[in-house]
Amino acid sequence: MFLDLAWKNICSQRRRSLVTVLLLLFATAILVFSGAFMEGSHRQMIRSAVEIYPSYLQITGNGYRDEPGVDRLVFDLAALNNVLNAQSEVALATSRYESFALLVSDHQALGALLAAVEPDKEAQVSRLKQSLIRGEYLSNNDQNQVYLGRELAQRLKVDVGSNLAFVGSGADSSFAADRLHVKGIFQTGLFDFDNSSAFVNRTYIEPLMALDNTASHVIVLPHNPDQVQDLARLLSQRLPPELGLEVRSWQETMSGLVEAMTVDSIFGYLTLSVLFLVILFVITIYTLLAIMARTREIGILRAIGSSQRQIFTLLLLEGLILTLAGVIPGGMLGGAFAWYFQENPFSFSAWEEQFKQYNLAVSTLPALFSLTQILRDMIIMTLAALMAMLVPLLRVTRLRPTEAMRHV
Amino acid sequence: MYKLIWHMAWNALGRRRGRSLLVTLMIGASLWGLLFMEGIYDGMTEQMIDNTVKSDSGNLSLFAQGYRLDPSLDRLLPDSLLNQQILRTNPLIKSRSIRFSHTGLLATAHAARQVQIQGVPLEEEIVHAGLSDKLAQGRLHFGSDGNGAILGHGLAGKLRVSIGQKIILSAQDRQQNINSLVLKVNGIIRSGNQPIDDKILYMDIEQCREFLGVSQGFSQLSLILHNPDNTALLQEQLLRELDDSAIEILRWDQLYPALLQGRQVMKTFNLICNLLVFCVAGLGVWGVMTVSVLERLREFGIMIAVGTSFQQIRAQVLLESTLLGLGGFILGAGSGVATLLWFVEHGLNLEVFQEGLQAFGMDTIIYAIIRPDYFTTALIAILLACTASVILPLRRLKQARPVTILNSQ
Numbered sequence: 055m056f057l058d059l060a061w062k063n064i065c066s067q068r069r070r071s072l073v074t075v076l077l078l079l080f081a082t083a084i085l086v087f088s089g090a091f092m093e094g095s096h097r098q099m100i101r102s103a104v105e106i107y108p109s110y111l112q113i114t115g116n117g118y119r120d121e122p123g124v125d126r127l128v129f130d131l132a133a134l135n136n137v138l139n140a141q142s143e144v145a146l147a148t149s150r151y152e153s154f155a156l157l158v159s160d161h162q163a164l165g166a167l168l169a170a171v172e173p174d175k176e177a178q179v180s181r182l183k184q185s186l187i188r189g190e191y192l193s194n195n196d197q198n199q200v201y202l203g204r205e206l207a208q209r210l211k212v213d214v215g216s217n218l219a220f221v222g223s224g225a226d227s228s229f230a231a232d233r234l235h236v237k238g239i240f241q242t243g244l245f246d247f248d249n250s251s252a253f254v255n256r257t258y259i260e261p262l263m264a265l266d267n268t269a270s271h272v273i274v275l276p277h278n279p280d281q282v283q284d285l286a287r288l289l290s291q292r293l294p295p296e297l298g299l300e301v302r303s304w305q306e307t308m309s310g311l312v313e314a315m316t317v318d319s320i321f322g323y324l325t326l327s328v329l330f331l332v333i334l335f336v337i338t339i340y341t342l343l344a345i346m347a348r349t350r351e352i353g354i355l356r357a358i359g360s361s362q363r364q365i366f367t368l369l370l371l372e373g374l375i376l377t378l379a380g381v382i383p384g385g386m387l388g389g390a391f392a393w394y395f396q397e398n399p400f401s402f403s404a405w406e407e408q409f410k411q412y413n414l415a416v417s418t419l420p421a422l423f424s425l426t427q428i429l430r431d432m433i434i435m436t437l438a439a440l441m442a443m444l445v446p447l448l449r450v451t452r453l454r455p456t457e458a459m460r461h462v
Numbered sequence: 463m464y465k466l467i468w469h470m471a472w473n474a475l476g477r478r479r480g481r482s483l484l485v486t487l488m489i490g491a492s493l494w495g496l497l498f499m500e501g502i503y504d505g506m507t508e509q510m511i512d513n514t515v516k517s518d519s520g521n522l523s524l525f526a527q528g529y530r531l532d533p534s535l536d537r538l539l540p541d542s543l544l545n546q547q548i549l550r551t552n553p554l555i556k557s558r559s560i561r562f563s564h565t566g567l568l569a570t571a572h573a574a575r576q577v578q579i580q581g582v583p584l585e586e587e588i589v590h591a592g593l594s595d596k597l598a599q600g601r602l603h604f605g606s607d608g609n610g611a612i613l614g615h616g617l618a619g620k621l622r623v624s625i626g627q628k629i630i631l632s633a634q635d636r637q638q639n640i641n642s643l644v645l646k647v648n649g650i651i652r653s654g655n656q657p658i659d660d661k662i663l664y665m666d667i668e669q670c671r672e673f674l675g676v677s678q679g680f681s682q683l684s685l686i687l688h689n690p691d692n693t694a695l696l697q698e699q700l701l702r703e704l705d706d707s708a709i710e711i712l713r714w715d716q717l718y719p720a721l722l723q724g725r726q727v728m729k730t731f732n733l734i735c736n737l738l739v740f741c742v743a744g745l746g747v748w749g750v751m752t753v754s755v756l757e758r759l760r761e762f763g764i765m766i767a768v769g770t771s772f773q774q775i776r777a778q779v780l781l782e783s784t785l786l787g788l789g790g791f792i793l794g795a796g797s798g799v800a801t802l803l804w805f806v807e808h809g810l811n812l813e814v815f816q817e818g819l820q821a822f823g824m825d826t827i828i829y830a831i832i833r834p835d836y837f838t839t840a841l842i843a844i845l846l847a848c849t850a851s852v853i854l855p856l857r858r859l860k861q862a863r864p865v866t867i868l869n870s871q
Contacts, residue, residue, distance in 0.1 A: 070749065073745060073749065077742065077745065120622075121572075121622045122572070122573050122620070122622075123571075123572030123573050123622075124572060125572065153574065154567060154569070154573070154574035154575055154576060155567070155574070156567045156632055156634075156640065158634065158640065161638075162534075162634065163633065163634030163638075163640055164565050164576070164634075165565060165566055165567030165568070165574070165575070165576035165577060165632070165633075166576055167576070209565075221640070222574070223569075223574070227571070246657075250576050309817055309818075310817040310818055310820065311818070312818070313815050313816075313817050313818025313819075314815075314818035314819070315818070316815065316818060317812070317815045317818050317819060321503070324499065325499055325735060327495070328492060328495035328496055328499060328735065328739060329735070329738055329739055329742070331491055331492060331495055332488060332491070332492040332495075332739050332742045332743050332746070333742055335484070335487070335488035335491065335492070335743075335746060336488065336742055336743070336745055336746035336749070338484065339481070339484055339485065339488065339746050339749055339750060340746075340749050342480075342481065342484065343481070343749055343750065343753045346481075347753070
């Protein structure tokens with residue numbers, strides 16, 4: 055009976071009901087889609103930043119991340135590799151030795167990151183190999199070969215086949231210097247990285263930099279990148295303390311970027327909240343108008359024996375029907391947009407330069423279609439709309455029958 | 463007559479006090495939210511631009527032709543440029559500073575990093591870049607022997623150097639020899655411009671020239687104007703007066719187009735938000751005005767029957783909705799100004815997100831700004847929304863005939 059009555063009442067004020075439903079539909083669709091777009095674009099930015107070079111999980115000597123130096127290296131690489139090889143969650147582990155060196159060409163000398171990597175494994179944990187634009191990527195047998203960032207090569211005025219020299223220091227703080235032959239040039243799209251990075255084969259540079267059994271980082275690729283934090287915790291427990299190592303997931307190594315995305319989300323939702331505030335106000339106003347127009351009718355219902363509770367339930371049911379009539383299609387509409395833009399990401403090629411300025415190499419941003427998130431947003435919207443309706447509902451149900459019947 | 467209309471409109475609103483208050487509150491709250499958002503977002507954008515202008519680009523920067531594509535020590539501006547009348551006595555220019563830039567490697571006993579060497583005349587740079595406000599540690603001084611250095615806080619952090627510590631600077635000089643120099647860290651600055659904070663090393667310009675084997679010249683002349691709106695005007699003047707085949711004269715927005723793009727996006731974004739919010743608010747006013755007109759059909763019928771013209775009734779209804787809008791505007795603008803003034807003075811402290819904000823070159827305390835156009839745009843939008851909201855109710859009223867109305871009630 056309640057449902058019948060509620061439905062009749064909704065239909066009797068068709069225009070107001072329609073506006074309420076449309077507003078809720080619009081608000082829910084915007085909330086669902088904005089949430090999906092923020093989440094999707096943030097994931098894409100982080101993924102791109104993580105996969106270009108830093109990777110998902112890093113193991114370093116204790117304190118190396120805060121205070122990088124030759125006294126905080128991984129000093130027993132073999133022991134660490136033994137532990138990592140025994141972990142079923144680890145898909146791959148590879149070592150890096152990062153140092154800063156002066157690269158000297160015939161025209162220019164520049165300070166740059168000179169990193170020794172295991173080329174074959176490195177190709178699986180970062181996008182270095184995929185970023186090749188000229189020449190060839192490094193191989194595990196290379197000697198004196200260097201793989202340079204495009205901007206760095208331009209500044210040094212060298213190209214594939216050119217020679218240059220490096221002067222740096224080894225793991226034992228000794229001087230290390232040699233001539234290098236440019237084997238390939240890469241471009242990740244991150245200006246800073248391409249402008250200041252050079253890579254060599256680890257086995258070549260090991261004796262030059264006294265790297266025997268030593269690394270600055272060990273990069274771990276998990277089977278499931280979504281569980282990288284669990285793996286970091288697990289490895290922290292399983293690594294022998296005497297190795298003096300710390301395990302950091304990308305959430306820690308790239309905490310600045312993670313925080314930046316959080317700030318972006320906060321400001322995004324802050325903006326949406328202004329729009330929702332006014333929408334909820336309009337819903338309150340419409341509910342008030344709809345209920346006020348029926349005050350007399352409510353008085354009669356009370357006079358013939360309906361309890362305050364029954365009236366409240368009836369009005370709440372009307373509100374719930376209107377809310378669900380707006381929120382459900384709104385959620386579906388927002389979800390449909392989220393799915394579409396997940397499959398066909400927004401192209402931001404005009405914005406590429408601006409993203410690069412903040413070390414983000416992305417030209418397309420997808421939305422993220424997540425049922426859990428869509429349901430969460432729909433529940434939030436339903437609760438907010440019901441809250442907005444609550445004040446007029448409480449006001450009218452508290453009226454005494456005689457008072458309500460006198461209402462004009 | 464107008465007094466009567468005013469009186470009637472005011473009384474009509476007063477009779478439905480709760481409803482009127484709710485609409486006023488809705489407009490006020492949404493305007494408050496919009497003003498807060500616009501003030502903070504614009505403050506954020508302008509702070510980023512201001513940090514970049516002060517620490518690097520100035521409003522205008524002069525470089526030797528080709529220097530930006532190939533920043534070599536052979537492409538320098540001559541010292542004589544500073545004596546040019548247009549640069550010495552131009553009333554548009556507030557401050558100027560010369561910079562001698564080169565890249566090198568900065569090392570401690572434990573670590574090394576790529577560095578942007580910036581030789582500057584310190585006194586000028588302090589005024590020009592507002593370095594005193596940016597000092598995070600130590601002091602702004604190159605020492606009596608000129609062997610002091612001031613580092614960006616990101617660079618200092620990566621090298622883990624502190625005040626008083628020695629650092630070794632290596633770079634290739636003009637004759638292509640690799641030189642090294644021991645410097646002492648005297649100060650650490652936080653400019654808010656991320657590339658500067660992560661890479662900059664300030665040192666004495668004379669010491670820098672000597673270290674790099676250059677006797678005279680500089681890489682960049684940065685100019686800050688009294689009124690930034692005159693930037694294009696000064697650029698034109700300089701292009702006319704100076705030899706543009708040897709000198710490149712670039713505005714900050716030509717050097718950092720992404721920042722200008724950011725400012726334009728923020729403007730469009732604010733405009734879209736205004737539109738959306740006031741369209742929805744207009745729906746709220748429309749609902750109230752429709753009910754208000756429909757429930758007074760009999761009243762209007764009587765008024766028409768006794769000779770009141772439809773124009774007068776239209777004016778009354780329009781005035782009612784405008785009064786609601788203006789009430790909301792006064793409430794929203796008042797509370798918005800008060801809130802923004804607080805944030806202009808104290809700023810929005812986001813230190814908890816320090817790392818994230820710095821990754822985007824933002825300050826951790828964001829000072830709001832207040833622009834007159836926030837209020838004019840909002841007022842126009844509110845008045846339009848209020849006017850549009852009574853069109854349909856008035857049409858319905860016009861279609862109803864007085865006798866029919868009186869009989870129907």
